[in-house]
Amino acid sequence: MKSKQWFRAVAGIAAAVGVVCASGQESKVCECGAHPPGPPRDRVVAPYAGEPGDLSPYARFAAPYDLNYIHPNIYSGAGRDLPEPKDLTEVRIGFFGPFEHSPEAIFGKRMLNGAQLSVEEANVRGGYGGKPFRLMLHNDYDNWQAGSVYGADRSTDPAIWGSASNEVVKMVYDDQDWAIFGSISSESTHIALRVALRAEIPIVNSASTDPTIPETYIPWYFTDLQDDRVQSYTLARRIYTELGLKRVAILRINSRYGRFGVPKFRDASRRLGHPPVIEQKFLPGDTDFTRQLKAIQGSRADAVVLWADEIPAALILKQMRALGMKQRVFGSYRTIGPELLAEAGPAAEGFEAVFPYDPTRGDPGWIGFNRRYEARFHEPPEQFAALAYDAMNALLDSICKAGLNRARIHDALANIETWNGVTGQMVFDPNQKNVAPMYLAAVHEGAIRYRLYPMEKIPSTDVKTSAHAEEIAPREPYAHVGEDGGGLPGPARSDFSEKPLRVVLFGRGAMLASRSVEMQRVLASAGSILQLLPISSDQNWGAASTELVHALFDEHAVAIVALDRDASHLAEQLALKAFVPVLAISTDRTLTSTNVPWIFRMPVSATPSSAIAVLCEAASRSGGSPERLRTVLASGSDLQGVRFGLSGEPRTE
Structure with missing residues (x-):
């Protein structure tokens, strides 16, 4: 069906299409604002969003002096006093979603289907005092800026936010909608919310x-x-x-959905002591994830978290198995469902993801909704449809309670503390968002199994500990970083043809150190395999950095020997860009705690000449490649009496 035909098909009200609710559907007559609710009560719900103590910001260090978002933000304007209009023939609700010309159009259509079914059923029950509810459809990502060039079938660009604000303004002032439903993209929803603040109109999202x-x-x-x-x-x-x-990698889509999804997981990982070891991104529409997966494979991660949709997640799972990767894989709520099973096949076995409800349960409300939805749209409802149906039901119920007054509709929505929808029981915090525990969905033997999985840490019942013992017991380390070192999954460069190989000697007194008798003896005994490029740090740091960049990228130096702590930290940053190893003569252990694979800290007794002796022996084994030179240094081999561990720390055994 072409998009315009589909558009007209779903835009009709129930009276036009003759939808009849299934037997057993609750029949509820609209109150039409006969008893409008007042503002929500001033309740306190703490902690915010049900946040467990060990996942709260700075919980290991101090209690916050104040907490945000635990009280309702009660509307205090004059909108409640506006009279209800008398000459309406229909009650309009704006629908804002990507149902045309968008990579998320399939989700937008499903969301629209769920909302439309709710509206049609409400109209069968009599609508608003005999007036039908009507969805006024507005497409998200309608690129108005390119319209004069491309016409009606112009390309779209979600980065252009002006289109979102234009559509919302049309819904508020042209359509005269009583509320707005949508959208999927958070950028468009943010823009709509700013318009709503000015226009004082509720926005309901699912x-x-x-x-x-x-x-x-x-x-x-x-x-x-x-x-x-x-x-x-x-x-x-x-x-x-x-x-x-402990070692978790993140692979996400490079969109706002991915960018704003994973920071909370990074925060939680850090607070539990295990910052993610690597984060890789892919573009919308990508189908080959080999490069990202090889980088993750090289990071020695023991689990991967995906922030994507079902089809990309399925392709990633198949490509992981093809590469021999056996890590456990987890995902956000949009990664799991029947499309994942169909596309990934056996590769999906063991995959786990969070999900907002249990679609396998057999209660009458859920079964009845599935039957009515499939009869209307000829496909089973997934999460975008089911959650839209519940959210639209909550909105229509609020309109009936409040009457045709946007401020009182807001009050009715804000008074919802629990809601029993077809997807299950919902719990709303003072910010008017659902914070009910989620479900953990796991693929087992080709099917998805669901179980309720709260965020709270389940206390151990194996060992009983007194309060005093807990108080004096040593704390677990805040984080575990660098204990296993950093890998190097990137491509190797070709050997440098220049001989001898150039090495930067960087730090205070670099020139004097390069000319010392001991240094000359070391270089001569190694057959002059290395040539030193001394750069003093006793100058402006900008000038020193410029000289380092010249030595690394123009002179093709293969390594840096840093003579002190400050020089070591600067050299480490440049090594990340130039891909050359750094031998640091410093007692600062933080140099090797950041999982940078290029840094090696010399023993406390090291001198500039002993560091060069180590490099001479490593270079004699590796040739002219900085990558192979780094591999020799990280191998644990004895180099002039020095061995380095995986993290770059000197071994003492």
């Missing part, structure tokens, strides 16, 4: 997980989908606390 949207503290927003904070904390609890995994 598809965006960006946690920063409700944290704008704009009171006009309501969502029935748990955000990325709840998703991330649930995943972190499963991965680190229950399974005991």
Whole structure:
């Protein structure tokens, strides 16, 4: 069906299409604002979003002096006093979603289907006092700036936010909508929320997980989908606390959905003592993930977290198995479902992801909704459709309670503390977002199994510890970084043809050290395999950096010997860009704690000449390649009496 035909098909109200609710569907007559609710009560819900103590910011160090978002942001304007219009023939609700010309159009259409079914069923029950509810459809990502060039079938660009604000303004002032439903993209929803603040109109959402949207503290927003904070904390609890995994890699889509999804997981990982070892990105539409997966493979991760959609997640799983990668894989709520099973096949076995509800349960409300939805749209409902149906039901119920007054509709939504939808029981915090525990979905023998999985840490019952013992017991380290060193999964460069190989001697007194008798003896005994490029740090740091860059990229130096702590830190930063090893003469152990694979710290007794002696022997084994030189240094081999561990620290045994 062409998009315009489909558009007209779903835009009709129930009276036009003759939809009849299945038997057993609750029949509820609209109150039409006969008893409008007042503002929400001033309740306190702490901690924010149900955040467990060990996942709260700075919980290991200090208690916060104040907590945000635990009280309702009560609207205090004059909008409640506006009279209800008398000459309406229909009650309009703006629908804002990507149902045309968008990579997320399939999700937008499903979201629209769920919302439309709710509207049609409400109209069968009589609508708003005999007036039908009507969705006013507005496509998200409608690139108005290119319209004069490309016409009606112009390309779209989600980076152009002007289109979102234009569509919302049309819904508010041209369509005269009483509320707005949408969108999926968090950038468009953010823009819509700013317009809503000015126009004082409720926005109901069922598809965006960006946690920063409700944290704008704009009171006009309501969502029935748990955000990325709840998703991330649930995943972190499963991965680190229950399974005991430590080295986790992140692979995400390079879109706002991915960019704003994984920070909460990174935060949770860090607070539980295991910062992610690597993060890789891919572009929307990519189908080959070999480069990213090889980088993850080289990081020695023991688990991978995906922030993507079902088809990319399925392709990633298949390509991981083809590469022989056996790590456990976890994902956000958009990664799991029937499309993943169909595309990934056996490669999906063992995959786990969070999910907002259990679609396999057999309660009558859920079964009835599935039957009605399939009869109407000829496909089973997935999460975008089911959550949209629940959110639209909450909105329509609020309109019926409040009457045709945007401020009172907001009050009715803000008064919802729990909601029993077809997807299950929802719990709303004062920010008007669902914070109910999520489900953990796992693929087992070709099917997806679901179980409720709260974020809270389950206390151990094996060992009883007194309060005093807990107080004096040593704390676990805040983080474990660098204990296994850093790998080097990148491509190797060709050998440098220049002989002798050039090595930078960098730090205070570099010139004097390069001319010392002991240094000349070391170079001569090694057959002059190395040539020193001394650069003093006793000058402006900008000038020193410029000389280092010249030596590394123009003179093709293969290594740096840093003579002191400050020089070592600067050399380490440049080594990350130039891909050359650094031998640091410093007692600062933080140099090797950052998982940088190019840094090697010499023993305390080291001198500039002994560091050059180590490089001479390593270069005699590696040839003219900085990568192979680094490999020899990291191999643990004896080099002039010095051995380095995987992290670059000198071995003492």
